[in-house]
Amino acid sequence: MAIAATVELLHRARAGGYGVPAFNVIGIEHAEAIVRGAELERAPVILQLSENAVKYHLGAIEPIGRACAELARAARVPVALHLDHATTVGLCERAVAAGFSSVMLDTTDLPDAENARQTVALVAWAHAHDTGVEAALGVVGGKDALQTTDEGKTDPDAARAFVAQTGADLLAVAVGTSHYMVEQTARIDLDLVSRLRAAVPVPLVLHGSSGVPDADLAEAVRRGIVKVNLATHLNKAFTGAVRSFLDANPDVVDPRKYLTEARDAVTDAVRDRVRLLGGVGQA
Ligand code: G3H
Ligand code: ZN
Numbered sequence: 001m002a003i004a005a006t007v008e009l010l011h012r013a014r015a016g017g018y019g020v021p022a023f024n025v026i027g028i029e030h031a032e033a034i035v036r037g038a039e040l041e042r043a044p045v046i047l048q049l050s051e052n053a054v055k056y057h058l059g060a061i062e063p064i065g066r067a068c069a070e071l072a073r074a075a076r077v078p079v080a081l082h083l084d085h086a087t088t089v090g091l092c093e094r095a096v097a098a099g100f101s102s103v104m105l106d107t108t109d110l111p112d113a114e115n116a117r118q119t120v121a122l123v124a125w126a127h128a129h130d131t132g133v134e135a136a137l138g139v140v141g142g143k144d145a146l147q148t149t150d151e152g153k154t155d156p157d158a159a160r161a162f163v164a165q166t167g168a169d170l171l172a173v174a175v176g177t178s179h180y181m182v183e184q185t186a187r188i189d190l191d192l193v194s195r196l197r198a199a200v201p202v203p204l205v206l207h208g209s210s211g212v213p214d215a216d217l218a219e220a221v222r223r224g225i226v227k228v229n230l231a232t233h234l235n236k237a238f239t240g241a242v243r244s245f246l247d248a249n250p251d252v253v254d255p256r257k258y259l260t261e262a263r264d265a266v267t268d269a270v271r272d273r274v275r276l277l278g279g280v281g282q283a
Contacts, residue, residue: 003069004078006102007132007169009044010203010226012282019221019277022046022082022205023270024231026053029263030238031068035075037270043279045270046227047072048082049100051091061094069099077283082134084229089122102132104172108139112158119166127167134205134227137162138174153192156199163200170227171196172205175220180232181211188216190223197224205229210236214276221277228277234266241265 013020023034025047038045047068054061065081072079083095083103092103105122107115119135126133137159139152154173163171173196176188186208196204203226209217210232221228241261245252252258274280 001073001075001078003072003099003101004044004080005130005132006046006080006082007203009046009078009080010170013044013279014203014224014226016282017222018279018282019226019228020044020046020279021270021273021277022048022084022227022229023234023273024053024084024229025049025064025068026056026235026238028064028067029259030234030266031064031071033263033266034234034270035071035077035079037267038077038079038274038279038283039075040267041271041274041280042077042283043274043281044078044080044283045274045279046080046082048084048229049095050084050231051086054091061091062098065095065098065100072099089125092122092126096126096129096131100131102126102134102170104134104136106136108136112137112162116162116166119162119168123167123169132169133167134170134172135162135166135168136172136174136205136207150189153189154196156192156195159196160199163202168202170203170205171200172207175206177206177208178211179208181208182232182236184211184213186211186213186216188212188220190216190219193220193223193225203227209233218276218278228273230273233273234269237265237269238262 025031081100085106107118138154205227206225207229209228242258245258245261
């Protein structure tokens with residue numbers, strides 16, 4: 001199967017009322033587990049690589065990116081490839097050359113007008129290369145602290161105008177989540193999700209989804225979140241499995257022993273998230 005087009009896949013989900021998980025890949029075991037989990041649930045899925053993951057791979061996106069592309073092509077379900085939280089256009093270019101179908105250039109630190117200006121330029125380039133663009137407005141994920149006030153949340157009218165001005169294909173919104181949460185205690189503003197869905201004509205993206213309680217995550221999808229970014233949730237499963245296995249088998253030195261456990265645990269976590277978001281059988 002060809003690598004799926006992220007934007008098309010998400011518009012189908014938006015029309016069908018289900019969410020598509022975008023799982024962050026660290027190493028190839030993550031990617032294998034994500035694709036296997038999606039196949040077992042017959043669900044579309046997005047493999048995403050962050051700039052931080054690229055840095056972990058010694059700054060080169062090509063080896064891990066092309067491995068993801070091969071897994072996507074060999075999959076029995078639609079698998080899209082997304083570059084997450086890039087800070088340079090150069091990395092977006094390398095991702096597209098490696099087969100990625102969408103990119104996010106994280107310019108949310110800039111004033112809104114400059115964020116819009118850079119997004120317009122990226123969209124022009126990306127569309128000429130048949131690639132989708134995820135833009136963001138607001139303090140996405142409030143990376144350093146839990147978002148507990150309305151400050152930094154995405155305003156629906158501003159979001160509508162931003163998408164119209166920039167031509168972005170997907171919009172990441174700030175609705176109360178934070179990155180890297182290991183407990184599901186975030187308080188997502190569900191009313192704001194509904195208002196954003198009504199205001200914005202493109203699929204909405206939720207960052208920091210690992211910290212959201214299950215019932216609220218499912219409700220956020222019912223109200224209009226389509227792309228659900230999940231990283232920490234899988235990393236907890238991966239690391240927990242490695243830790244238990246090595247605690248029980250302290251003499252093991254072959255990485256395949258504990259990485260098999262980790263990959264299986266991630267596969268189970270992927271299946272569980274797909275079911276929660278309503279993606280079963282949607283491939
Ligand atoms: O950029 C990463 C995603 O937004 C996932 O964040 O690790 O908090 O789930 P998370
Ligand atoms: Zn994020």
